[in-house]
Amino acid sequence: VKEIKSHKSFFGKTSFFEHESTSTQTPMKFAVFCPPESVETKGGLIWLSGLTCNEENFITKAGAQKYLSELGLVLICPDTSPRGLDLENEHQDYDFGSGAGFYLDALTPAYSQHYRMHQYITEELYGIFNQKFSLKNNIGIFGHSMGGHGALVLALQHSNLFASVSAFSPIVNPCLAPWGKKAFSGYLGDDESLWAKWDTCELLKQGKKHPQEILISQGLADEFLEEQLLTKNFEEAAEQASQNHQVEYCEGYDHSYYFIASFVEQHLMHHARILSQVK
């Protein structure tokens, strides 16, 4: 793992790294914020970004460092897909291929070798993060849009790995959303029975639960709410499954980082509360 650059910020450090991933068989980049040494580390957080993003978006735009620094939380932000490849249709659309890994392990011949973001996050990146910062598995996960989908799916699949979970504007039911259908067809193939394990609502229906409250913030002026995000389906599935959850609808807010920045303090407090208890 090689450090590319590092900037002091909020008495801590924002840094960028690159490493050769065995999961994706490509180089992968990630960003880290590390609170000042004077603050006791409460735990770690993995942030998963949305479509078209990379490891930089959240750490430059969300204004999280102030709170991470005060709360004693280490943050790691991976990229959203492998890079540097030239697979079939990989660079054609914003919502498939590069910048759109969907945090799953692909099955189709064209993608199965490299598009293994689930494995990359839950095994490789998790391991590096856990070890480098001595986190003792006291790690939460959150994300935005496609990354909100990733955070929810990974936390339900691996509630032993992720002590806390939250999401901004997540794609909660990708099996029924155009973005999800396109991604799942391309990465998993046409057998829809193989899609369910990558869908939050389906996982809840199958009995997967998370021991802690799932926090979701959703803007009511979000242009993708009705067609792609389907937040109501999550509420129904979570109620059916008796999954502890809180969905906050935010009047007037859209799908952008201006929305995330406005409520990031609340999400970080949610994680800090749980990660402090666990510890």
Place this chain on the structure above:
Amino acid sequence: VKEIKSHKSFFGKTSFFEHESTSTQTPMKFAVFCPPESVETKGGLIWLSGLTCNEENFITKAGAQKYLSELGLVLICPDTSPRGLDLENEHQDYDFGSGAGFYLDALTPAYSQHYRMHQYITEELYGIFNQKFSLKNNIGIFGHSMGGHGALVLALQHSNLFASVSAFSPIVNPCLAPWGKKAFSGYLGDDESLWAKWDTCELLKQGKKHPQEILISQGLADEFLEEQLLTKNFEEAAEQASQNHQVEYCEGYDHSYYFIASFVEQHLMHHARILSQVK
């Protein structure tokens, strides 16, 4: 003035505008943050960005909205130069021409018609801002690097227009710095006697003063400190001139937006304190 897009943020609104400027004879863009209507407006702030930046950098990266919203300050961020032209050498270097207007009125034949950022900021943009938000000239100015230079020079030249002033990592003595020499030669010509009115240290030596304390934050790990920024020259000139000032050197911080974000709250408090008094 045409609104391009708008995002609710921190209960207020971050918006982007475009208009036909009579000063630069080009279209110009700017960003605005407007606090929620429930908060009483204390005053307005003009932010001037540095080399290579445009109207977006500060408003997406600095994390200022939270404080502006709480303090009741309206913010406007102009672009750093005219755009859409093709003047001699205009797009060759990052430190001259587009993205590098230096907040002056050019005199050289190639640039004098369009590169009039001083006039644009102090007359046209100031007028739009003052009127649109009923600010009654209760306006402060601040900026970063080239924009820190702009904020200091404009506030010293027009202390009647700018009630408060501060700067991050400003170019305080451009007549003696490579960035300044290159810009001033290209925009003003070889007669160095014409440069002094665009140089903070020279203005102080000539007796220009600002009635309020000038706040400067400067990172000690800033890669441009020794050669380009020359902060010590400001301290000397301000002391000689009995200009009330506070220069904060920040251990370990560099020239980036991670530095700005870390201390933006302090700068906004400085402006809010003065603008509240004035009002």
